[in-house]
Amino acid sequence: AQSVTQLDSHVSVSEGTPVLLRCNYSSSYSPSLFWYVQHPNKGLQLLLKYTSAATLVKGINGFEAEFKKSETSFHLTKPSAHMSDAAEYFCVVSDKGNQGGKLIFGQGTELSVKP
Amino acid sequence: DSGVTQTPKHLITATGQRVTLRCSPRSGDLSVYWYQQSLDQGLQFLIQYYNGEERAKGNILERFSAQQFPDLHSELNLSSLELGDSALYFCASSERTGRNSPLHFGNGTRLTVT
Numbered sequence: 659a660q661s662v663t664q665l666d667s668h669v670s671v672s673e674g675t676p677v678l679l680r681c682n683y684s685s686s687y688s689p690s691l692f693w694y695v696q697h698p699n700k701g702l703q704l705l706l707k708y709t710s711a712a713t714l715v716k717g718i719n720g721f722e723a724e725f726k727k728s729e730t731s732f733h734l735t736k737p738s739a740h741m742s743d744a745a746e747y748f749c750v751v752s753d754k755g756n757q758g759g760k761l762i763f764g765q766g767t768e769l770s771v772k773p
Numbered sequence: 774d775s776g777v778t779q780t781p782k783h784l785i786t787a788t789g790q791r792v793t794l795r796c797s798p799r800s801g802d803l804s805v806y807w808y809q810q811s812l813d814q815g816l817q818f819l820i821q822y823y824n825g826e827e828r829a830k831g832n833i834l835e836r837f838s839a840q841q842f843p844d845l846h847s848e849l850n851l852s853s854l855e856l857g858d859s860a861l862y863f864c865a866s867s868e869r870t871g872r873n874s875p876l877h878f879g880n881g882t883r884l885t886v887t
Contacts, residue, residue, distance in 0.1 A: 692875065694878075699880070700880055701775060701777070701779075701863060701865075701878035701879045701880040701881055702863065702865075702876075702878040703775065703878070704875045704876070704877070707875055748816065760818055760821075760829055760831060761818060761876065762818075763815055763816035764815075765815050766815065766816075
């Protein structure tokens with residue numbers, strides 16, 4: 659069975675410093691992995707996705723994530739945080755097969771950015 | 774803007790009542806998904822429709838039902854509401870079905886049951 663664990667429920671960084679949001683997954687299959695961001699009172703927006711192509715995935719707003727099979731990790735990074743990055747971030751693994759909607763969400767990491 | 778429209782944005786109702794949440798997917802998307810987000814359960818997959826047919830079912834209660842209409846919009850019906858049904862309900866759509874097809878989420882309907 660697939661599962662995903664976000665290792666930090668809350669991360670606080672200063673503006674201009676690097677961001678690291680950690681995610682470990684468990685999957686019996688070659689997984690599809692996603693990071694979604696949710697700003698207050700907004701829906702979830704896709705940041706990036708990994709689907710067995712390049713292991714380093716670049717997303718929107720300067721975010722990227724690296725798929726590391728040996729570590730079963732898919733950590734999200736950004737070199738320099740911006741105030742507008744403050745939001746909740748979800749690491750997501752997708753079930754196999756045609757039931758693509760069966761996304762399994764991590765519990766979320768709230769990112770705070772201090773001026 | 775994801776292109777997915779959910780109405781209403783907020784709903785306040787009493788226990789025992791029935792409500793209908795509506796979702797219009799992105800233009801061209803055939804799949805519609807419903808998710809429930811609550812503080813204790815996080816984001817939970819409820820149900821998926823593809824081109825009018827139910828495709829996958831998650832942790833959806835028997836008191837809840839959904840359907841996708843010929844014009845591809847979808848409705849989620851919640852009946853005999855309980856306090857614990859208070860949550861943010863998201864609709865998402867994708868072009869295809871399949872695990873590589875990214876989802877585009879609406880802004881959600883916040884349901885408060887009093």
